[in-house]
Amino acid sequence: MAAPQGVKITGLCFEAGNADQAACTFTAAVAQWTHEPELLNNLATSLAALSQEVAFDGDPQSFGARALCEAQAAAELALVMGHAPAGALVQAIVELRHQMQLTTSEVPSTVAEALSLCEGRVDTDGQVPWVQETGESLSLHTDVVCRDAKSLELAASERERRLGYWRPSQLRRAFLLRRICGLLLVQDVFDIQVLANVSSALQHISQLETERSHRVAESSRVEASRGHKRREVKVPLQHPFTHQDLLSPPLLRSLVQLLLGNRIELDTFSFIESRPGSTDQPWHFDVPLPDFGLKGVAPSVGLVSVVPLVNVMPTNGATEFLPGSHCQAADRRFWMDAETKSVLRLQPSLTVGSLALFDLGLRHRGAANSGDSSRTILYMSYVHEWFRDAINFPEPQSSAWHSWTPTTKRLLSRLDSRRYLQELETRLGVVSQSTGEGRRDLEL
Numbered sequence: 026m027a028a029p030q031g032v033k034i035t036g037l038c039f040e041a042g043n044a045d046q047a048a049c050t051f052t053a054a055v056a057q058w059t060h061e062p063e064l065l066n067n068l069a070t071s072l073a074a075l076s077q078e079v080a081f082d083g084d085p086q087s088f089g090a091r092a093l094c095e096a097q098a099a100a101e102l103a104l105v106m107g108h109a110p111a112g113a114l115v116q117a118i119v120e121l122r123h124q125m126q127l128t129t130s131e132v133p134s135t136v137a138e139a140l141s142l143c144e145g146r147v148d149t150d151g152q153v154p155w156v157q158e159t160g161e162s163l164s165l166h167t168d169v170v171c172r173d174a175k176s177l178e179l180a181a182s183e184r185e186r187r188l189g190y191w192r193p194s195q196l197r198r199a200f201l202l203r204r205i206c207g208l209l210l211v212q213d214v215f216d217i218q219v220l221a222n223v224s225s226a227l228q229h230i231s232q233l234e235t236e237r238s239h240r241v242a243e244s245s246r247v248e249a250s251r252g253h254k255r256r257e258v259k260v261p262l263q264h265p266f267t268h269q270d271l272l273s274p275p276l277l278r279s280l281v282q283l284l285l286g287n288r289i290e291l292d293t294f295s296f297i298e299s300r301p302g303s304t305d306q307p308w309h310f311d312v313p314l315p316d317f318g319l320k321g322v323a324p325s326v327g328l329v330s331v332v333p334l335v336n337v338m339p340t341n342g343a344t345e346f347l348p349g350s351h352c353q354a355a356d357r358r359f360w361m362d363a364e365t366k367s368v369l370r371l372q373p374s375l376t377v378g379s380l381a382l383f384d385l386g387l388r389h390r391g392a393a394n395s396g397d398s399s400r401t402i403l404y405m406s407y408v409h410e411w412f413r414d415a416i417n418f419p420e421p422q423s424s425a426w427h428s429w430t431p432t433t434k435r436l437l438s439r440l441d442s443r444r445y446l447q448e449l450e451t452r453l454g455v456v457s458q459s460t461g462e463g464r465r466d467l468e469l
């Protein structure tokens with residue numbers, strides 16, 4: 026069994042004092058189970074206790090002041106993630122910060138402020154502005170909060186990278202960016218050597234696919250054209266692509282857990298190559314998404330991770346996004362002609378090692394590559410285990426299925442495909458490995 030990710034941090038906890046030890050332990054626990062609001066609540070309590078144990082000289086940058094600010098971020102997050110008792114804790118921490126004169130009510134509370142890290146002043150005047158703002162009103166903040174690449178950035182400190190955890194204010198930031206913008210840019214997540222191995226394995230696959238597509242007239246199931254001089258190739262499930270440091274390095278894993286939970290699977294795992302001369306794709310989202318019938322921000326069905334294997338920028342066709350377009354607008358087609366409307370567009374540059382993480386419902390497109398070399402990215406979508414993209418990834422059906430009426434086909438699709446698989450296994454004389462038992466306890 027793999028060692029819990031939090032182990033690196035807990036190792037350090039043994040040397041700490043009491044409140045320190047508790048904060049340390051809950052930091053490790055949150056790194057391991059970021060989707061659990063109760064753990065965030067416990068982290069908030071321990072950070073608040075820690076802040077009261079250290080001497081405070083009035084400096085808002087002091088350790089105690091920052092610990093209290095992080096405590097507030099953890100408690101707020103626990104509250105929006107559904108842990109109601111965190112509400113009282115938030116109030117208590119806000120009160121404490123007032124007493125220590127770490128907050129002021131001069132500055133109005135805004136979502137943008139909640140996004141600032143604990144290094145700066147975070148005013149809350151007793152309210153948690155963003156907790157109430159879960160619906161349509163959040164989209165009013167898009168132009169301010171998502172205005173440029175810098176505002177969407179999540180940069181781990183050296184310590185966070187080394188130990189593989191995010192401090193609560195960073196998690197709060199990620200949570201808000203997903204909600205408001207549908208997009209975050211995360212710096213330095215991947216081990217460069219892992220990506221170098223992936224890149225060289227891909228060059229080989231790319232070469233084989235090119236030779237193959239010359240031989241095979243029809244595009245194969247492995248490769249799909251994604252537009253002029255652009256193709257998507259599924260990566261094989263073998264080394265180095267199955268390396269955990271590629272699929273879920275600790276900082277990414279923690280974000281995916283926070284934003285989606287821990288019963289998550291990869292749905293798309295491909296690389297996308299756009300060659301010099303490729304043109305802009307139309308604005309789109311990748312999969313048909315359930316309509317939750319909610320105005321504003323819908324729960325996230327999944328997240329796409331764009332992992333550049335070369336530095337990407339507007340000149341070589343970095344992916345372009347319409348921040349905020351994941352929110353349900355009255356007219357779903359509103360975003361189709363973004364060219365002619367004054368909507369916010371962003372085409373962030375990304376360096377190798379970083380990634381763009383965007384909501385599956387966010388409109389985006391691969392842009393024209395006007396450079397002189399190919400632009401290659403890995404394209405990985407993390408989805409809830411209950412989500413199934415039956416359009417892009419239809420399951421195989423039996424020949425009987427093809428003879429049924431549309432209604433029967435629709436209703437019996439998954440039953441038919443299970444039966445079809447079983448029949449194939451029987452014919453091949455293989456014993457089915459597909460019991461649900463092995464998956465039940467698997468968590469991210």
Ligand SMILES: O=C(O)CCC(=O)C(=O)O
Pocket residue numbers: 251257297299306311342343344345389390391392402
């Ligand atoms: O190439 C890109 O940057 C994005 C590609 C994309 O969105 C797609 O092919 O659906």
